[in-house]
Amino acid sequence: LVPFLTFLSFPLGEQLDVTQINFNAAFLAETLCFIMKLLPFIRKERKIRKCIHYFGDHSFTPSSKEQKIIIDDCLRVCRRNSMVLILSVTLTAVCWIIRPLFMPDYALPLEVWLPFDIKADIKIYYFVYIYLAIGILCVAYAGSTPDPLIGGLACHGASQFMILQHTLQNLSHLAEKETSGAHINNINYINLSCSSFVNEYEECFSFPIFTQFVASAFLICFTSLQLGRSNNLTKAIYMSQWYEYDVKSRKALIILMESSQKPVIVTAGKILDVSLETFGIVLKRSYSLLALLRNYQ
Template sequence: MPSIIQQSFPVNLQAMRFFFLYPPDKYKTLYRIHTYIVYFLFVVPIPVLQCLYLVFQEDLHFTQFADSVFLLAEMVCFVLKLYPFLNNGERIKKCIHYFDSAIFEVERNTDQEILQHCINMCRRISMLFLAAVTGAFISWSTRPISWKDHVFPTNVWLPFDVKTAPKSYITYTYIYILIAAGYGAYSSGLIDPLIAGLAYQATCQIKILKHTLQFLGEQVKYEVAENTKLDTPSENKLMYEKIRKCVIHHNLILEFVKEYEYCFSQIAFSQFVAGVVVLCVSCLQLTLVDLLSLDFLAMVMYLITMLTESYLYCHFGTVLYEESNTITDAIYLGKWYEYDIRCRKALIVLMERAKKPMIITCGKIVDMSLDTFATILRRSYSLLAVLQNFNIELN
């Protein structure tokens, strides 16, 4: 039977294998060589060529500058987001499959329902995001149809003149740009819901822990009544053993959050920074292009996709924080007053540990929360106002 992670992210894991972002169990050296070749062949060159275009282009118009900066920020985001999978792939793989451990297996129907809801949520988000990335990529790749005096979807520096070059050069360059941009877009578009979904996996584990703590007394009484063997432990001993397992469960979730932050904080932070620039420039370009053009459609699709990427991180980070902040409430709602002194002391230790909620920090600068998402919107609007004033002065 597939594990929880395999059920939650089947498309994501398959895509990561296809893009050489998921280390195999064998031939690891060969895999690492292939990964670096693909990374430096399809991810790095486009941002470099875009930077060269901005440096060497004469009489650069504001519209061209805005479009180049918009795509440059997106491509640089791909470079930063995918690099940790090259440099730290094995540790990231272990973090992805952290909840596949046998200690997180559940038996009660209520816990299975929580996990099934989590699996369905992760699968839906991944499929919806894949559809959004596909729409954005198609609309972007067809931009030359409506983009006057341009034959490529983005401005890049080339060692030949596009107007006089053979058609074969144009065709091969166009195909390369599509492959490189598609590699970054689809790999990033499938990694983002995976990373956000892992935060929700941790949230569901907290929900299971809270349910166990709240109905601890009822579970113990039911097990004692059902088990009639002579060697059955007393109710107090069984209660203490279950509380001890809850403490271990809570510690494992805390360890996952630390590992999660170590593996993915740089990825989330690069997404937030790029989101500010892309959101700002996308809104600016919406005011510069024709309402019925393909450019307008491409900008709208990109805007929706980038907002969704940032929102996913912030939403599930906030949900994790809120659930972890209510563990003590779940303990208080249980029948703790019926437990013996030893069990109550153990619960007090767990409550003291749970007073500090689980907060994921991105780049050791900002929290993965909806407050950060609101900050992204505010910073994007501030940058948009500056660019609009700059455009007015140029005109």
């Protein structure tokens, strides 16, 4: 209901400023992203359960101290990343929610359309405020909780390949010559099982990962593109009635035109321009690389 009321604020809301529009648009974008993330949990529940319990089989049990260290490191990294993500999301959501408390008048965390006046009664205002706060927290956690699972499963898959690498490097110490053939067959079986896990993982989470990547890249490039509006200053000066100004004002406008000819471009790491052109190039090169890799399979 909260996203729907937020959406209605665009055609039915009154006196929306740019800040409110940006906040509402960000909330709706986050809602759309979390819906895309949750779709696989509805459509592919069995496969996701299979991925979660995939490495619970006894054949993946670590057989040495070094292999157990690899698993423990993976668990530690997953716990750390999950805690950092949850704390960051909580802090961001709380700051968003309490922001209106420091603003004048009856401000709300989101500018939503309502069929009644919240200023009529203080109880109505607090009820709507708490309801919106709960809605924001639900969207924030629903959109972020799949991320630790997606990253954690990838980390566990990588740890199994690291264990395979360690086993192959120390095969002569782990197995006798008489049993090395059986040991290699077991390694082969585990390798095929890990490859099967990767295929299951990709089928379950490929679309959510793609949605997250495209949405983040597009949002960053699109917002940074707005800074390029400074390039229109020269055109705006030329289209104005500059010929009616005095000589001193015209000289000042000439200086402004010269200084605005240099485009304002935001770079990522002083290497890439953050723009829609870069976004298109990244997608094009990514697809070319993917097509090349598929041809070599």
